[in-house]
Amino acid sequence: MENDKSIDVLNSVLEINNDRIAGYETALKETEDSDLKTVFLQFIQTSNRCKSELISEIARISGTPIEGTKTSGKIFRIWMDFKAAITGKDRKAILNSCEFGEDAAVETYEDVLADHSNDLSFDQQALIRKQLSNIMTDHNKVKELRDSLVAHH
DSSP states (O other): OOHHHHHHHHHHHHHHHHHHHHHHHHHHHHOOOHHHHHHHHHHHHHHHHHHHHHHHHHHHTTOOOOOSOOHHHHHHHHHHHHHHHHHTSOHHHHHHHHHHHHHHHHHHHHHHHHHSGGGSOHHHHHHHHHHHHHHHHHHHHHHHHHHHHHHHO
16 A cells, blocks of 8 residues: 555545535535524535645655645535525525535545545555544435425425
8 A cells, every 4th residue: 555545535525625614614605594504514624624634644654634625615606506506596596506515525435435445544545534434424414405495395
């Protein structure tokens, strides 16, 4: 197992957390619903915790943590901005956009575990699995909020 590969894999997960933070900062601005603001702040905290754990691990193996977001993350935020602009801060549209972002985050974590576990130490794999569990909790909360809107109509 090469540290360079581990660093690349860990940075890909770090990057999706940067995307989540930026996406939910955008979502915070797009909603006027205080319950959603509370949820989005919790999700930002989740990704900030993941981010600091990943940065520590990357630094521990002498890597340089990536800064910024993926191009796809920027596209996601632009799409969310556009969607909110045309829907007038519509709760369902915001939650749909958030679920789209959550799906991307979960997929990144699952892909890392499925395709790159050989590039990670046992402890790094355990860290990724623990973080995936936290991300899944957030993902399911978004889905639950979105689905509750459908049930009310």
